[in-house]
Amino acid sequence: MSAVTVPKADGGVVLTLLRAREIGIALLIALVVLVTALHNSHFVDSNSVQQLLSGAALIALLGVGETLVIITRNVDLSVGSVLGLSAYVVGDLFKYHHIPVWSGFVIGTLVGVAAGTLNGFIVTALRVPSLVVTLGMLYVIRGIDGVIVNGDRIDPESIPNAFTAVGYRTLFGIPWLAIIVAVLVAVAGFAMRSFRASRDLYAIGSNPDAAALAGVPIQRRVFSAFLISGTLAGFAGALFLALHTQIDNSGGIGYELSVVAAVVVGGVAIFGGSGTVVGAALGALLLNTINQALVASRISAFWNQAIAGALLLAAIAFDRWLSLRVTKSLRSAEGAHREL
Amino acid sequence: MSSDLATPATRKDASAAKSSGAREPVWRRAARWETGLVAVLIGVLLWASIKSPTFTDPSTAFYFGVNTGYIAVMALPMTFVVMTGEIDLSVASMLGLSASMVGYLWHHGWNIWAAFAVALLVGVVGGALNGVLVARFGLPSIAVTIGTLTLFRGLAEVLLGSLTIPTIGDRQFPQWLTNIGVNSIPGTQVSWSMLIFIVLAVIFGVVLHLMPLGRAMVAVGLQPEAAQFAGIRVKRMKFWLFVLSGLMSAFAGILVTLQQASVSYNVGNGLELTVVAIVLFGGVSIFGGRGTILGVVLSVAIVGSLQMALTQLNVSSDKQNIVTGVLLLISVIVPNGGEALRRAREFVRRRAAHEPG
Numbered sequence: 099m100s101a102v103t104v105p106k107a108d109g110g111v112v113l114t115l116l117r118a119r120e121i122g123i124a125l126l127i128a129l130v131v132l133v134t135a136l137h138n139s140h141f142v143d144s145n146s147v148q149q150l151l152s153g154a155a156l157i158a159l160l161g162v163g164e165t166l167v168i169i170t171r172n173v174d175l176s177v178g179s180v181l182g183l184s185a186y187v188v189g190d191l192f193k194y195h196h197i198p199v200w201s202g203f204v205i206g207t208l209v210g211v212a213a214g215t216l217n218g219f220i221v222t223a224l225r226v227p228s229l230v231v232t233l234g235m236l237y238v239i240r241g242i243d244g245v246i247v248n249g250d251r252i253d254p255e256s257i258p259n260a261f262t263a264v265g266y267r268t269l270f271g272i273p274w275l276a277i278i279v280a281v282l283v284a285v286a287g288f289a290m291r292s293f294r295a296s297r298d299l300y301a302i303g304s305n306p307d308a309a310a311l312a313g314v315p316i317q318r319r320v321f322s323a324f325l326i327s328g329t330l331a332g333f334a335g336a337l338f339l340a341l342h343t344q345i346d347n348s349g350g351i352g353y354e355l356s357v358v359a360a361v362v363v364g365g366v367a368i369f370g371g372s373g374t375v376v377g378a379a380l381g382a383l384l385l386n387t388i389n390q391a392l393v394a395s396r397i398s399a400f401w402n403q404a405i406a407g408a409l410l411l412a413a414i415a416f417d418r419w420l421s422l423r424v425t426k427s428l429r430s431a432e433g434a435h436r437e438l
Numbered sequence: 439m440s441s442d443l444a445t446p447a448t449r450k451d452a453s454a455a456k457s458s459g460a461r462e463p464v465w466r467r468a469a470r471w472e473t474g475l476v477a478v479l480i481g482v483l484l485w486a487s488i489k490s491p492t493f494t495d496p497s498t499a500f501y502f503g504v505n506t507g508y509i510a511v512m513a514l515p516m517t518f519v520v521m522t523g524e525i526d527l528s529v530a531s532m533l534g535l536s537a538s539m540v541g542y543l544w545h546h547g548w549n550i551w552a553a554f555a556v557a558l559l560v561g562v563v564g565g566a567l568n569g570v571l572v573a574r575f576g577l578p579s580i581a582v583t584i585g586t587l588t589l590f591r592g593l594a595e596v597l598l599g600s601l602t603i604p605t606i607g608d609r610q611f612p613q614w615l616t617n618i619g620v621n622s623i624p625g626t627q628v629s630w631s632m633l634i635f636i637v638l639a640v641i642f643g644v645v646l647h648l649m650p651l652g653r654a655m656v657a658v659g660l661q662p663e664a665a666q667f668a669g670i671r672v673k674r675m676k677f678w679l680f681v682l683s684g685l686m687s688a689f690a691g692i693l694v695t696l697q698q699a700s701v702s703y704n705v706g707n708g709l710e711l712t713v714v715a716i717v718l719f720g721g722v723s724i725f726g727g728r729g730t731i732l733g734v735v736l737s738v739a740i741v742g743s744l745q746m747a748l749t750q751l752n753v754s755s756d757k758q759n760i761v762t763g764v765l766l767l768i769s770v771i772v773p774n775g776g777e778a779l780r781r782a783r784e785f786v787r788r789r790a791a792h793e794p795g
Contacts, residue, residue: 173580223786226770227724229580233711234770237763244756347756352708355527355584368578400599404592410585411571418577 119365123380127387134391141394144271151276152265152341154386156181158379159279159334160357161364162286163327165378166296168361169303170320171370172228176217177331178353179239182345184209184335186243189252189345192261199260203336210332211325213239218324222317228324236354240347247347254343265340275337282330283379290375299323303370359406360385363413385409471721474772475736482740486747493747499627504620506742507631508533508693509709513716514635514642515683517734520717521646522658522676523726524572524579529687530709531590532564536691538594541603541701550612558688564590565684569677579680587710594703602702611699619696631693635738638686643731655679659726715762716741719769741765 134141160177167174184206191197191205217235221228254262267274290296298319301309310316339345358368364381366373388409392402486493512529519526536557543553564586571582604610618630646652657665658672666672695701720737722729741762748758 220767220771224771230718230724230766230770233715233718234763234766236711237715237759237766239763241756241758241760241763244754244759247756355587358581359584359588362581362584368581400595402592402595403588404596407585407587407589407592410588411582414577414581414585415571415575418575
């Protein structure tokens with residue numbers, strides 16, 4: 099019964115729609131694209147659209163893992179460093195050891211598995227706050243990366259063509275990179291809805307004590323979340339190399355904050371318990387679209403970062419406002435129900 | 439009235455203080471985080487003096503101050519903010535924005551003091567923006583300050599673009615002012631920024647440990663609801679702490695301008711994580727309510743002197759990164775020492791039990 103009264107209580111078809119965060123973001127993306135395209139038709143040229151999708155795909159992929167981690171009330175700040183290390187290791191092996199193309203992806207992913215395992219182990223087995231652990235790992239991994247790189251640089255000539263093809267090939271005009279990530283996001287999105295283990299992540303983030311009492315194996319689940327985040331970051335490193343075709347010790351610097359920003363804009367609550375990977379991926383796409391739109395509009399490039407920051411703040415504030423409205427409407431609906 | 443009411447909220451704390459003062463055995467009292475930091479500091483200094491022949495030069499102390507002073511200044515308000523269970527990741531961007539504001543106004547012919555005043559004002563306004571969003575609207579500070587990190591750095595970029603001030607045709611910054619950045623206090627090897635840090639550290643220490651305001655911060659960090667019921671104005675306190683953080687970061691921006699005698703928009707890029715690392719390594723709990731200014735000061739000394747020594751020994755910045763990260767990991771793993779070890783063993787045993795054979 100109360101389910102019927104909820105939307106009525108605050109006149110909220112719009113509100114209900116807005117609660118489906120993904121729709122709101124998709125509309126926003128469409129709006130940005132439309133307005134920019136009206137100003138500058140080159141914005142929707144296949145070339146620039148492909149560039150936009152490829153760039154967003156990497157952040158979206160990192161965002162999938164980050165979403166899982168943040169849903170459990172943790173955070174993984176090491177993803178940018180893991181991506182950089184993985185990308186360089188793969189490039190190095192191509193240049194000096196001429197490994198086969200497929201193993202580039204496998205090895206990149208394995209670098210991520212190792213980092214994710216270490217993060218997960220320290221956070222869950224030693225019960226140390228993840229913000230501090232992954233901040234420490236951000237430095238350690240970046241440092242290890244630098245030691246391995248040792249001033250070197252991998253140039254496009256050293257990387258097999260079949261590998262970089264993943265970065266530039268398209269299918270029906272859509273970059274492979276975007277398709278790969280879209281499939282992964284879809285799989286993760288389905289998994290996050292359908293499996294018990296993934297619902298456990300939400301339970302842990304909503305109320306850890308209750309989850310423990312309900313028999314959720316908290317440490318194992320959180321460990322898995324970090325493992326997946328690391329694994330995806332490692333895989334993203336290989337994709338990064340395929341896309342940019344060159345790498346030194348600076349790959350992925352600062353990505354951690356872009357990823358957290360995309361995830362938060364995508365409607366994942368920073369304190370855990372709610373959000374979807376599809377939302378996070380759309381958040382990444384929105385932020386990248388806005389960046390490209392600012393470039394395409396004749397607004398000076400110097401404004402990019404300021405506007406991105408302001409939008410991020412607006413997104414967080416809007417989210418809060420929305421959740422307050424929803425809570426209020428739920429409360430009043432509950433109250434009405436009780437009076438009956 | 440409010441201090442009477444505050445008693446229940448701080449009782450846990452007070453009793454902890456009492457027990458550590460009177461009942462606990464001496465070894466236990468000595469086994470504080472700060473004691474460990476002192477030992478580490480002595481170890482670092484000894485190791486560095488043996489390894490690097492130039493480390494014992496008096497000028498090392500000076501360069502230590504020059505390189506560390508403006509970062510350390512940001513660590514103090516960060517300590518307060520983290521103490522209350524929040525975090526401010528926008529500090530380094532505010533440093534950049536403040537420095538860029540000075541550069542922008544100087545470029546447009548302003549008087550240097552007026553430019554400084556505006557830069558500090560920008561710090562207050564930026565801090566107030568963080569404060570309003572966190573305290574008034576109840577938004578998570580980690581998300582808000584990632585947003586303002588981007589915003590402030592973006593505004594700095596808007597102000598200066600690709601210019602480095604002073605650029606061609608500009609006046610140089612007043613010599614006697616930039617001398618403050620690169621000269622030591624006459625007759626000593628102490629840099630001006632280090633002196634400023636020490637004075638500020640004493641003030642922050644007194645506020646945190648000896649004044650009701652500081653105890654209130656501890657209470658807020660330990661139990662915000664209880665602190666609220668005890669009559670502490672939690673929201674107002676957090677708001678002003680963010681303002682303080684913005685102001686001090688802007689001040690650090692002025693210090694860095696004086697030191698480098700030039701400004702570009704990306705000055706101090708990425709320093710926010712260094713500041714957080716220093717504070718956490720100093721023993722301040724990321725969950726709030728625990729930590730001392732003494733610990734943070736020792737942490738500044740360790741991180742700064744380690745960096746000096748490693749640079750003198752031609753250790754690459756990459757290896758220095760590893761050292762920073764490992765210090766940070768140690769700082770959270772060691773305090774849980776026995777506990778963590780027991781858990782780790784249990785974890786391994788459980789894993790082993792899962793594997794057949």
